Each structure stands twice: as C-alpha cells, then as structure tokens.
Amino acid sequence: MPNFSEKPTIIFDMDGTLLDLAYDDFIWNELLPIRYAEQHGCTLEQSQQTLFSFYQQHNHTLKWYSSRFWTSQVGVDVLAMQIEQKAKVAKRVGCTELLQYLKENGYPIWLATNADAAGLQFKLEETGIAQYFDVIVSSETIGHAKEFIEFWQILQQTHTFDPENCYFIDDTEKVLNGAEQFGIQQLYSILQPSTGKAPRETCKYPMLSALTDLIPILEAQASQQDKEQKKYA
Template sequence: MPNCNSSTLPIVLFDMDGTLLDLSFDDFIWNQCLPERHAQAHQCTLQQSQETLSQFYQQHKHTLSWYSSKYWTAKVGVDVLKLQQEFQHKIQPRSGCFKLLQQLKELGYRCWLVTNADQPSLKLKLENIALRPYFEVMVSSQQLGYAKEDVGFWQSLQQLHSFDPTQVVLVDDTAQVLAGAKQFGIEQLITITQPSSLKPVRELSSLNYPAINHLVELLSFLPQSQVKDVDVKTA
C-alpha cells in the first residue's frame, strides 16, 4: 500500500445500512414485520400482503420513495417509522464497525456517512448506535433530493461538501449505488460480502467490486499515513 501524508489521505465515504449496520434489522422490518402488520390492517392473508408489498417494492426499488418512511406509511397504511421504533433494540452494528472507525480516526482519515435512509430513520439509527462522533459529514439522500443510485446525488453532495471523486473511497453494499458513484467518477469502490447477518455470504464472483466482510479488512485497501506510526494489524 502506498504511504500518504494524512492531508492527502482519501476521504472514506460509508453507507450505513448493510455496510456499518447489520441489514438484518431492515430485512426484518420490511420483509417480516410490515407484511404481518399490513395483513392485519387490511384484513387479508399474509401471502396476499407479501404479494402486494412485493409488487410495490419492485416498482419503487432504488428510488427516493423506496427509502421514505412517510411514503410507505401513506402507501401501505402502516406507520413504518413507528414500526422501526418499536423494534429499535434490533438495530446492530456489523462486525468490526467501531474497531474500524476508531482506527480510521487514529490514522487521521476523514469519514463521511452517506445514506439512503430518510432523515427520521437516520435519526433513529443514530439514537441507537453511536456513529456520530466518527463522522465529519452525515448526509441523507432525502436531504439532497436524489437516491444514491442517481448521479444527481453525488453532484449535489459535491456542491454541498467539496471533494475530488478520485480522492475518496466509497464502501457500500448495493451494486446500483456503486454503479451510480462510478458513473459520477468515484474510482475506489468497495462492497460488502454479507450485508445481513441473517442471509448467506454473497459469492465474490457475483459482486463486481472488491469486497470485504469484517469491516477492519477495509484498512488493507487504504493508503497508510506516514504521520502516525500506528500498526493497523495490532492496534
């Protein structure tokens, strides 16, 4: 790995759900809890609910609506934010999350959180998992008006917080997000092999980007600072 002065270290952009946090919470809310509550609210069978919701999911996946609790609450007649609050104890970090963030901090890296979670969901996650101290910038796609899959997101982010796309690293578990970032000009893209602890590890051959599982593995992809003499393997 090349050595860098800390002022020339890349900014590390992190996705939240499925990257720093275990996607099992979101899977539980959207694929288990919501169909059950939807079936109760609309007096239909669980299977009917799953079919209805699956159709909605297919229509809206990778759009800003998909990530909006308010949109889903209106669309399906179940308060989705309340549902997330009810089960907030299930929100968990992925393995190595805090170890990595602490090491990056010690090595002098600047970290930004860029999430498709809407602002109320982001707030709820941050109330449960203390990510805030590690981030210089935290942005929800809802604030910018574009989902991260859209090049418009990266353009708006750059207007809000200036950065050179060739001098950042993006870690994100969603292929469509990485594709949008690539189109914008971000070159260093890394994905996650197992976004949800309740689902199998994804095959490396099915992923188009370098992938990590335990988050501390990210350090081997980053240039090491000459300024601080920290052994990242043992620190």
C-alpha cells in the same frame, strides 16, 4: 507536485455496510407484511404479494427509502414500527474498530445513506456512531437516491471532496455504479450485508469480508504514497 499529505475521504453507506441489514430485512420482509395483513384484513400471503408488488414498483427510487411514503401507501406507521423494533439495530462486526482507526489516523469520515432523515436519526441514536463522522448526509435532503449521479454532484457541491482521492463502501451494486459514473475510483462492496443471509457469491466490485479489511488497504495506499513522496523529495 501531488499532495501526498491529504488523506482520502472515506464515505460509508449505513444499512448493510456499517449496520447489519438483518434488521431491515426483518422490518420489510417479515414484520410489515404481518402488520399490513392485520390492518387490511387479508391473509399474510395476500399481504406479501401486495407489498412485493409495491417494492418492485418503487425499488431504487427516492420513495423507496421514505417512511412517510410507505406509511401513506400501506396504512401502517412505518417509522413508528421501525422505532418500536430499534433494539434489533446492530452494528456489523468491526464497525467500531474501523471507525475508531480512521478517526485516530486523521481520515475524513463521511456517512452517505439512502435512509430518510427520521430513520437515520433513530439509528444514529441507537448505535452511537454519529460521533465518528465529519459529514452525515441522507438522500432525502439531497433530493436524489445514491443510485443516481445527481446525488453525487449535489453532495460535492455541498461538501467538497475529490472523487479521485476517495473511498466509497456500499452494499448495493447499483449505488456503487452511480458513484463510479460520478468518478469515484476506489469502490468496495460488502460480502455479507445481512447476518441472516448467506454471503454473496459475486459482485462487480471487490467485497470486504470484515469491515476492518479496509485497514490494510488504506495502509498499503499510504505506504505507496510515502514511496512516491520520496521521489519528489
């Protein structure tokens, strides 16, 4: 008989999902090019071209998410720069409301982010959202980025969960592809990860406009489970 009493595990990405990606866009696309140009005595255009080449080379790799790696590559203390601008870190609309709802209704809530451990720590301190999570994991500690099935395999070995009774919400399609390959079936993306950019027009996965849009989805599943449970009663 199915276990109808077991609530699904809800796994969230952080940047662009729970937090506004406008902060990261500012750091990497605006501020770092300025700091790199100052450090290396080049024009802003040259700096942007150099950094864009670096970004393309390492995009979607574990190095891409490492403050230490970028500091070694560009000669700018990237972590210090991020912390300097931490006041710009902002939760997306509905973040607290959704997390509070999940907590009050007994859902296991996990945070799985590609942010390195140091970047994760200061964002958790700045936003105060750590209190809601039962499990918090950085890809740096796993040893693989979330884009790859190995991340999910190691995560499951470390923290047991059922991929068939799990929701994963992430703003990056390649990350969702990795989760799908692993076997997670309930996958959702984000319509507008950054308030500084227009909403997306297309995505392979259903997109949440507001984070709280997840609530009626979960309530519909719970209602369906109640109906199924009555069949076995």
